[in-house]
Amino acid sequence: MVPEQMSSLQMPSFLHGMYSTVRQKTRKEGKRCGEQYLKNSSFPSPHQMLEVPLGEVVMVHEVADFHHERPAWRLYLASDVMSGLYESLDWQNVFPVRDAYEAFCRETAWGALYFATSPTGPVSAARTALRLQAVLRFWEPLRSARYLFNTFDAELTLEELLSASCDWAMDAWCPAGEASVHKRLEMAVKRMARATREDSIEAILRQMPRVLSFARGLKHRDVVADPAFQRQRLTALDPLAFEHVSGACTADLLEKLYDWDRQLGKQ
Incomplete structure (x- = not known):
């Protein structure tokens, strides 16, 4: 998959809609991914990508999703894609499949953000470095949206979202200073990638x-x-x-x- 270079964020159409609709679409996408993986150990690109209008809100955590009946960008339901993927494989050898799907998704802005902000293990130093490095690679398109994370009424910038979701990584690997979130993440990535x-x-x-x-x-x-x-x-x-x-x-x-x-x- 070719990394996205556009300045605006694009997300798969299966992550947009009412809650029940997105759940159906994501499970279906997971099964589609599983079918292709069984054939040739690869994953298909989403059928349709949609541009997230400038400043529109993306839900990153389920606790912020209080209006299931409203169409919305529901990034956190990418977890249902993975569940559908595992089901299509009868839950056999899910760990290498999980790793392969994550690597596939990290080549996209939406996938990079999902894996950086979601509690999907393992969270080794090496794996965290790869996740945060992917977010940094897609910094500009990700900055174009706003995000709901752990409260339903606080729209966050990308910097605020990462401060809320990845503060542990910055605190552990680049203790607080005057540097920006972007600079602290860059330093944390460098240190984690080569950590003994x-x-x-x-x-x-x-x-x-x-x-x-x-x-x-x-x-x-x-x-x-x-x-x-x-x-x-x-x-x-x-x-x-x-x-x-x-x-x-x-x-x-x-x-x-x-x-x-x-x-x-x-x-």
């Missing part, structure tokens, strides 16, 4: 105070909050488990904190 295991551990430790602020009900908070304990546990992770948290994503690290807390309770 020790680089990732340092980024994770920078994130842990933030992660702990979200943790509730920890029975051994003083222990799991100790940076020395955190470093010891991170160092002991096997390569696959470490890769899963290497991007320093808040949600993944919170899950790991709860795991450690439960393990301490069994000792």
Whole structure:
């Protein structure tokens, strides 16, 4: 697929319409993708691309979608394309298919934004770098729209959307300064793309105070909050488990904190 170069954002027609209509269209698209993938391990381009009028709103998160009966751009329902894709493959070998579909979609502005702002794992440092790099590549067309993310009444610019959805990546890999969101993302991408295991551990430790602020009900908070304990546990992770948290994503690290807390309770 040739990367988009237009200054305005274009999205597939299957992501526009009333909620029920978009859900039907996205599942159908997923099955169409699955059929082609089974034939030749590739994915078809969308039948029709539509231009998003300048300044029009795109819904990026389902919590912001309160008006199902109104036609709208529903980017978050790209998840239904993936569900339809998996169903067409009888849920067999979904992980390599997921990775292939993500790589395919990252060559488009809408796909780049979807995977950068949606909780679709794994969120390793290397995978996050690819996602954010794709967003930076399509910066200008993505700036032409406005976005609804975690509240239904706040229309966000692209910079505000990424500050709300990818702040964890910037905080962990490019701590706050005077730089713009674009510059911080560029620096974060560079650092994540070449990160060693020790680089990732340092980024994770920078994130842990933030992660702990979200943790509730920890029975051994003083222990799991100790940076020395955190470093010891991170160092002991096997390569696959470490890769899963290497991007320093808040949600993944919170899950790991709860795991450690439960393990301490069994000792």
